[in-house]
Amino acid sequence: MADKNWLNENEKWLKTIVSLVDTELGQSAKTELYDAITKMSGEKPTTVDSTSTHQIVLATTENQNLISHQLFDRLNDEGYIIRTITEHEKPTILLSAKTDKGLLYASFHFLRLIQTKQHLGSLNIVENPKNQLRMINHWDNMDGSIERGYAGKSIFFENNAFTTNLERIKDYARILSSVGINAISINNVNVHTVETKLITDEFLPDVATVANIFRSYGIQTFLSINYASPIQLGQLTTADPLDPTVRNWWKEKAKDVYRFIPDFGGFVVKADSEHRPGPFTYERNHADGSNMLAEALEPFGGIVIWRCFVYNCMQDWRDRKTDRARAAYDHFKPLDGQFYDNVVLQIKNGPMDFQVREANSPLFGAMTKTNQILEFQVTQEYTGQQIDLCYLISQWKEILEFDTFAAGAGTPIKRIVDGSTFENKISGIAAVSNIGNDDNWTGHQLAQANLYGYGRLIWNPDLSTEVITDEWVRATFGHDPEVVEHVTAMLFDSWPIYENYTSPLGVGWMVNPNHHYGPNVDGYEYSVWGTYHFADNEGIGVDRTVSSGTGYTAQYFKENKEIYESLEICPDDLLLFFHHVPYTHKLQSGVTVIQHIYNTHFEGVEQAIGLMERWSLLKDKVDEERYQNVMNRLNQQIENAKQWRDMINTYFFRKSGIKDEKNRTIY
Numbered sequence: 001m002a003d004k005n006w007l008n009e010n011e012k013w014l015k016t017i018v019s020l021v022d023t024e025l026g027q028s029a030k031t032e033l034y035d036a037i038t039k040m041s042g043e044k045p046t047t048v049d050s051t052s053t054h055q056i057v058l059a060t061t062e063n064q065n066l067i068s069h070q071l072f073d074r075l076n077d078e079g080y081i082i083r084t085i086t087e088h089e090k091p092t093i094l095l096s097a098k099t100d101k102g103l104l105y106a107s108f109h110f111l112r113l114i115q116t117k118q119h120l121g122s123l124n125i126v127e128n129p130k131n132q133l134r135m136i137n138h139w140d141n142m143d144g145s146i147e148r149g150y151a152g153k154s155i156f157f158e159n160n161a162f163t164t165n166l167e168r169i170k171d172y173a174r175i176l177s178s179v180g181i182n183a184i185s186i187n188n189v190n191v192h193t194v195e196t197k198l199i200t201d202e203f204l205p206d207v208a209t210v211a212n213i214f215r216s217y218g219i220q221t222f223l224s225i226n227y228a229s230p231i232q233l234g235q236l237t238t239a240d241p242l243d244p245t246v247r248n249w250w251k252e253k254a255k256d257v258y259r260f261i262p263d264f265g266g267f268v269v270k271a272d273s274e275h276r277p278g279p280f281t282y283e284r285n286h287a288d289g290s291n292m293l294a295e296a297l298e299p300f301g302g303i304v305i306w307r308c309f310v311y312n313c314m315q316d317w318r319d320r321k322t323d324r325a326r327a328a329y330d331h332f333k334p335l336d337g338q339f340y341d342n343v344v345l346q347i348k349n350g351p352m353d354f355q356v357r358e359a360n361s362p363l364f365g366a367m368t369k370t371n372q373i374l375e376f377q378v379t380q381e382y383t384g385q386q387i388d389l390c391y392l393i394s395q396w397k398e399i400l401e402f403d404t405f406a407a408g409a410g411t412p413i414k415r416i417v418d419g420s421t422f423e424n425k426i427s428g429i430a431a432v433s434n435i436g437n438d439d440n441w442t443g444h445q446l447a448q449a450n451l452y453g454y455g456r457l458i459w460n461p462d463l464s465t466e467v468i469t470d471e472w473v474r475a476t477f478g479h480d481p482e483v484v485e486h487v488t489a490m491l492f493d494s495w496p497i498y499e500n501y502t503s504p505l506g507v508g509w510m511v512n513p514n515h516h517y518g519p520n521v522d523g524y525e526y527s528v529w530g531t532y533h534f535a536d537n538e539g540i541g542v543d544r545t546v547s548s549g550t551g552y553t554a555q556y557f558k559e560n561k562e563i564y565e566s567l568e569i570c571p572d573d574l575l576l577f578f579h580h581v582p583y584t585h586k587l588q589s590g591v592t593v594i595q596h597i598y599n600t601h602f603e604g605v606e607q608a609i610g611l612m613e614r615w616s617l618l619k620d621k622v623d624e625e626r627y628q629n630v631m632n633r634l635n636q637q638i639e640n641a642k643q644w645r646d647m648i649n650t651y652f653f654r655k656s657g658i659k660d661e662k663n664r665t666i667y
Ligand code: BDP
Pocket: 147, 148, 189, 190, 270, 309, 353, 354, 381
């Protein structure tokens, strides 16, 4: 419900919606406007040129004559204009774009203006998305489970079949489209037996049904595929990418898929990664593997999204030379220039795996002749699992702003993945979704902010975290100043708080194996996963320097390499990611490493309690259901934080024998 004063001044604009665009997407644009305005203003607008004094007009370039066509030169195919034209005989807000898809985005933008109480009398907005591919990846399995899902079961699958609840999928399409997402892969990157059959006649009609829903909201559907499909589905004896029968098999397969879904996006591929099949079996490389699929998809305009999450997951912990952080760069950088132009590499933001804090992947900008997109994780695998609050927009913003120096100073990651630095044909950002069939979609009510913010940030990485957060808080909880203040502060504080009581100084991985929630300092220390902290009685951290360590720092461009290589200027928050230091090493902040560990863990618990206290101030201002949902989780978060504090502090106290300067309780 829009605010009364605002409504009094602006409701004249909301009485009539005239749409001149009759396509499927045009219909969606109009319906979204119509339904939302009805709900927000309490009155149904008319949809014909009525007697009302003002109107909203939806039109694409060619069917409007209200503004000069030249103004559209500034738009790309997904961009739009929103303009108040008061001098016209009937004052009009024109929502216009070159395409009906742009129009849909214009409608959602317009609704955001209402939700954030902007004045509608003098709008002059021109918007283009900065990223071409704006994608969501699902890790949903057909038995209904979601790998790393923390918000219930899959909304797509149950009992090894597709769901019949298509309304829910439609609502999801609307959610995604409202923040500009234009691509989705619906199944897990680990493609198991049943899911391998998604590209067969058994399931393609169902995939097509889902794709139809997403299409009406401007979203293209992709599938994750099993690299060994020719063997598992095709009775071939090999999946060798250079074998002509295999190549032919994929070509025929692509034809099948496009018969059902003419605008199918393409394949997402996890190959030679964590025991998934891939070209290595046949002594071929990732270019051979991806190009074969690209060749099959090319006639239909499809693309191959090939993941770079490739490393040795059978490492011997005694082997101090192998460094998992190096793996993606070592595998892919030498192949630059060998990929077809409908292949795009999907690179996780960090070289390890979505940790609370890790360095940024040095692959960004390292391959000048290869399409690349960035992968974030909205689902909070290592960041609290939607029990603990962890607002990730601040983290992603930092990553996107990171200067790679790939084309000299001023080459942030955001300008590499948007394709502008190296003029890539395909570019953009993908992320693992955090939704499931829980009523509130994300389990933790406030985790919705991560999905919203993800969409908004990748539409325009130049947007500030403040602006994105303010939009979400107001759209979700309204405009009460106290609510806005407290929810905003909670979101902003949450990532640093989570970092405080979990992983000090960029060390990472001190979590329980498998499920990854809660502390376990040595859980991965003597395992095969390559994720070590090397703590002993004297010190902690991974020496990744060229001078005495794994040489990982050399994968960065010179300016960053020099910073990370140096013990003196390496930022504190990544110190243990790059260096092995004694517990008595003095940080730039002035405290020793061990004292930092103690301080942040004590502080983290206090701060988690602080979050709960802040939320409790809103008891009478937020409805009971949402209030309780968040309160329950904050209480669990406090228990988790205490567990982290006590285990980490005790572990390092026992290892180092060094007392807390402030004599607090350590067990
Ligand atoms: C890790 C997850 C695992 C995923 C893998 C991946 O623990 O479940 O399959 O990443 O991205 O973070 O492929």
